[in-house]
Amino acid sequence: MNESSFTSVHQQFLCIEKKKKEKMKAWRYSEYGGVEVLKLESDVPLPEPADDQVLIKVFAAALNPIDYKRRLGFFKSTDSPLPIVPGYDVAGVVVKVGGEVKQLKVGDEVYGDIIEKAFDGPKQIGTLAEYTVADEKLLALKPKNLDFGQAASIPMAIETAYEGLERARFSDGKSILVLGGAGGVGSFVIQLAKHVFGASKVAATSSTAKLELLEKLGADLPIDYTKENFEDLPEKFDVVYDAVGQNDRAVKVVKESGSVVSVIPGPPVDRPAFHFVLTSSGEYLKKLNPYLESGKVKPLIDPKGQFPFDKVKEAFSYLETNRASGKVVVYPIP
Structure with missing residues (x-):
């Protein structure tokens, strides 16, 4: 990220922090069901990173079948309490780091699957939001040759x-x-x-x-x-x-x-x-980054599979047809 872009992102974040009540826009559902239960809300509390986590300004997110199966209530017995902001895959910029974060810093462009165990108490705050938090160990630096939408399509898959x-x-x-x-x-x-x-x-x-x-x-x-x-x-x-x-x-x-x-x-x-069920790891992404940056391995986004942030319901409806080739992404997220 160039200096002017980083400055803009950082200033945007500082403005949010100055608010008496820190809020963000996010898609959220408070009951299980079809796409109709998804609501775009503007008063969702901004998450605070733990010591080993970073706060990410989300630029793009990808949808996965587990997102809608979770919303339909298939995994109620191990799910986190409602309401839930869905989303596992993210690409964005680090805007705040916890005290024990060792490698990442403010301004880093990162990507990853932010939920380590897909079915084991997954997070309430996913990636379909302006901001999200993630464990440092689940993230890697974004491949330099890919935009945020392409990067977001990669991690879980x-x-x-x-x-x-x-x-x-x-x-x-x-x-x-x-x-x-x-x-x-x-x-x-x-x-x-x-x-x-x-x-x-x-x-x-x-x-x-x-x-x-x-x-x-x-x-x-x-x-x-x-x-x-x-x-x-x-x-x-x-x-x-x-x-x-x-x-x-x-x-x-x-x-x-x-x-x-x-x-x-x-x-x-x-x-x-x-x-087997995936255990998410930033180490996998770090190993594979050279192949992604060389172009030997390429992300695959469906030709109709990029939706803006206000069209998340349409994005899920398309994913749920099971006709997509590759991934469905939400990008850009303003």
Whole structure:
């Protein structure tokens, strides 16, 4: 960020602090339900960072399926108390740091998934707000070549893709089949498997309209799931990464020594399949930043998937059609 831009952001923040009652605009819901329960409120208390946290002026946020599933009440038993400001992914500028923050400073452009455990007491104040707080350990410096909207689209999806590949012990020379290759997670699995882990072969499924996209992402074998059953393939794979919830079918095309990774919560599965839930980490982002800055790995935002801050309801409605290729982002956030 150049000096004049930082000065502007910092002055904006100082003006807020001078107010007797510090308030901000944020999208919030006070009951579970559809998009109609979302309200844009202007009197939400400005959060205060703890010692190991930073306060971020939010420039962009991305939506994830867990955001609307949480709003629908799927995770009531472990949810935080209502009202809730939704949002996990953020890109913005640090405007205040806690006393124990070691690496980040005011003015840093950062991005990350601000909720470490997606289902384990997630925060009341998410990223669909003018400001949010986040643990320093969950953040990384924003890739220099990406704008805030692009950066916000990355964290949860790329971290999920990376952690799943690591858990499956994916490595150089192995083959992989990605179920749901055009989605937020699947698009990063293809790219990471190819350019970071050194896959020998990447196959991936999508609808007919998205086959060309799979090729651009790096898939060697695009599979049209509307015309072919991947179980009929003559070969088996070292890893099947299931981003759509089909592990009962996926186990039929994995090698005996391989594994099936599933990120869709569901009933217990037998080996070689396993479910996992992301543990967010800024260290993943720091590892992958060089690949993002070199352009070897690229964020994927749906062509219709960028919405301004006042159109959050429309953004969620679009996400919930399950037709998006890549991510849906809210940007800019004034």
